[in-house]
Amino acid sequence: NAGVTQTPKFQVLKTGQSMTLQCAQDMNHNSMYWYRQDPGMGLRLIYYSASEGTTDKGEVPNGYNVSRLNKREFSLRLESAAPSQTSVYFCASRTGNTNNSPLHFGNGTRLTVT
Amino acid sequence: AQSVTQLDSQVPVFEEAPVELRCNYSSSVSVYLFWYVQYPNQGLQLLLKYLSGSTLVKGINGFEAEFNKSQTSFHLRKPSVHISDTAEYFCVNSGGSNYKLTFGKGTLLTVNP
Numbered sequence: 317n318a319g320v321t322q323t324p325k326f327q328v329l330k331t332g333q334s335m336t337l338q339c340a341q342d343m344n345h346n347s348m349y350w351y352r353q354d355p356g357m358g359l360r361l362i363y364y365s366a367s368e369g370t371t372d373k374g375e376v377p378n379g380y381n382v383s384r385l386n387k388r389e390f391s392l393r394l395e396s397a398a399p400s401q402t403s404v405y406f407c408a409s410r411t412g413n414t415n416n417s418p419l420h421f422g423n424g425t426r427l428t429v430t
Numbered sequence: 431a432q433s434v435t436q437l438d439s440q441v442p443v444f445e446e447a448p449v450e451l452r453c454n455y456s457s458s459v460s461v462y463l464f465w466y467v468q469y470p471n472q473g474l475q476l477l478l479k480y481l482s483g484s485t486l487v488k489g490i491n492g493f494e495a496e497f498n499k500s501q502t503s504f505h506l507r508k509p510s511v512h513i514s515d516t517a518e519y520f521c522v523n524s525g526g527s528n529y530k531l532t533f534g535k536g537t538l539l540t541v542n543p
Binding site: 320356357358359361364374406408415416417418419420421422423424 | 471472474481530
């Protein structure tokens, strides 16, 4: 049982380059989330998808776009990377039917923008 | 808006000592509280959760937490820590809007020999 799988694990980009971070879950969860983690800032929500076919902005959506490709997959795209987007990105999912279901996290993508 | 405050950003302790990591949350109509642990270079893993019922919640790896409604707290405890407990710990409240969760900024627990 893989849980939440993120690819790639590491990535280095130059300023202005674009890339897509992939996330897939095999738990039949409805809700999926993208967070970024920076030292001293905790986790900040970038975008989330409450269910297949819907996406919404979180706290820090600027510079990012998302696609909920199907129930399993939720990708995060950086169209023109900036050094401020250097961070560790986590994808998470949960059943989404109620607030009392916990999040399940992937192992993260470490992105450096030079 | 919901808020979660972890009162200590770093907690150093010696091996086999007891530890308490403190968390306060803002009150809400519904409160669902979680503690997560993040080991170096890994994702977050659920330690325990409080949804309702007994205010003392037991989790994995010998951790437990007590929900205190009057003090709006959900402190995490372990009676005797190991070196392997060195990690960052996050307190999370899921009692707000239906799909967003509120994270504390994390407490780095360092267990020294």
